[in-house]
Amino acid sequence: MTDGFATRAIHAGQHPDSSTGSVIPPIHATSTYAQDGVGNQRAGYEYSRTGNPTRTTLEECLAALESGRYARAFSSGMAATDAVLRGVLRPGDHLVIPDDAYGGTFRLIDKVLTGWGVDYTPVRVSDVDEVRAAIRHNTKVLWVESPTNPLLNIADLAALAELAAETSTRLVVDNTFASPYLQQPLSLGADVVVHSTTKYLGGHSDVVGGAVVTSDEEIASGIAFLQNTVGAVPGPFDAWLTLRGIKTLAARMEQHSANAARIAAALREHPKVTRVFYPGLPEHPGHEVAARQMRLFGGMVSFTHADGEQAAVDVCARTRLFTLAESLGGVESLIEHPGRMTHASTAGSLLQVPAELVRVSAGIEDVDDLLRDLLAALE
Numbered sequence: 001m002t003d004g005f006a007t008r009a010i011h012a013g014q015h016p017d018s019s020t021g022s023v024i025p026p027i028h029a030t031s032t033y034a035q036d037g038v039g040n041q042r043a044g045y046e047y048s049r050t051g052n053p054t055r056t057t058l059e060e061c062l063a064a065l066e067s068g069r070y071a072r073a074f075s076s077g078m079a080a081t082d083a084v085l086r087g088v089l090r091p092g093d094h095l096v097i098p099d100d101a102y103g104g105t106f107r108l109i110d111k112v113l114t115g116w117g118v119d120y121t122p123v124r125v126s127d128v129d130e131v132r133a134a135i136r137h138n139t140k141v142l143w144v145e146s147p148t149n150p151l152l153n154i155a156d157l158a159a160l161a162e163l164a165a166e167t168s169t170r171l172v173v174d175n176t177f178a179s180p181y182l183q184q185p186l187s188l189g190a191d192v193v194v195h196s197t198t199k200y201l202g203g204h205s206d207v208v209g210g211a212v213v214t215s216d217e218e219i220a221s222g223i224a225f226l227q228n229t230v231g232a233v234p235g236p237f238d239a240w241l242t243l244r245g246i247k248t249l250a251a252r253m254e255q256h257s258a259n260a261a262r263i264a265a266a267l268r269e270h271p272k273v274t275r276v277f278y279p280g281l282p283e284h285p286g287h288e289v290a291a292r293q294m295r296l297f298g299g300m301v302s303f304t305h306a307d308g309e310q311a312a313v314d315v316c317a318r319t320r321l322f323t324l325a326e327s328l329g330g331v332e333s334l335i336e337h338p339g340r341m342t343h344a345s346t347a348g349s350l351l352q353v354p355a356e357l358v359r360v361s362a363g364i365e366d367v368d369d370l371l372r373d374l375l376a377a378l379e
Contacts, residue, residue, distance in 0.1 A: 006250040013060025027240045028053045054236040065180040068213040070220035077196025079232035080210030087222040091117030095141035098125045100151040103343035125155040145174045150338045150359045152277040154286025161189025181253040182295045199329030203245035209234045256299030260362040277302040299362045309355035318377035333363035
């Protein structure tokens with residue numbers, strides 16, 4: 001594909017409407033489609049759970065952004081995650097997951113899939129040897145986040161892709177934190193990419209969605225079957241909102257990353273901060289790998305407060321521009337306490353996050369305003 005990323009984000013799968021000339025693809029708010037005869041569908045559409053033109057446009061765009069052949073859109077990131085895991089795993093299978101995976105992913109695996117007969121092992125996905133040691137004869141999936149949520153560890157995706165090929169496992173990468181603008185795991189050898197399109201792809205905190213992208217025809221066929229059979233599909237307006245957000249993804253990710261880099265640099269000098277988790281910092285253990293496989297270092301920063309859990313909670317409550325809220329990746333800056341919010345489901349497990357940890361999603365506001373707000377909350 002010769003077009004640049006920003007060009008694909010604006011044009012891939014999106015063409016002026018043939019009947020009206022509308023530059024923006026229309027919202028096809030319909031549940032069903034008239035047929036010209038039994039089984040004679042005008043454009044291949046019969047029912048909107050099975051397919052909708054607005055959703056098709058989104059899926060074509062998503063595939064282009066991740067340099068994949070196939071994409072399927074879902075009603076949430078967790079619906080996309082569930083489709084991949086149920087599509088690849090069977091009772092008796094085993095998977096490897098990050099030891100600081102997103103709390104929702106952990107909850108699905110630990111509370112739902114284990115009851116279905118699936119076993120899992122948490123490992124440091126930044127350590128290829130540790131991942132290798134965790135692989136069993138029945139391991140079918142290496143589930144990776146890079147950067148991880150919320151500790152922003154970095155996995156060497158090319159090395160893990162080689163390991164997956166050696167061991168006949170599938171490498172699945174949750175690329176939500178990076179977005180396809182910063183990183184394209186399929187190009188590094190991954191089998192499947194998963195997104196919560198709620199985050200950077202949508203980018204405006206106004207839509208919930210998910211996506212699966214792959215170039216593997218067999219996996220794609222299975223995901224398409226589950227998408228239709230289970231029915232966790234986005235409505236046409238949700239698909240349209242996600243497309244609208246994608247058009248500015250490249251520009252937004254540049255600003256998110258620039259703001260996060262300034263915030264991380266300021267936090268590392270603050271006496272109340274004991275550690276800053278940001279792959280753009282030279283001392284980050286995954287910095288060199290991130291620099292090799294990412295365009296920029298992203299808009300997420302986590303840090304630990306020197307005075308412990310309550311002090312971390314208090315910082316989250318004192319900010320003015322950083323909104324105390326779950327989620328991430330919107331144009332507005334957010335702050336949260338993972339231990340009590342997004343990762344509460346990991347409490348008492350091997351994936352429990354530090355109690356004094358704070359996670360921020362750097363928006364695209366004026367960074368000097370963001371710094372004043374966050375530093376004031378730390379005082």
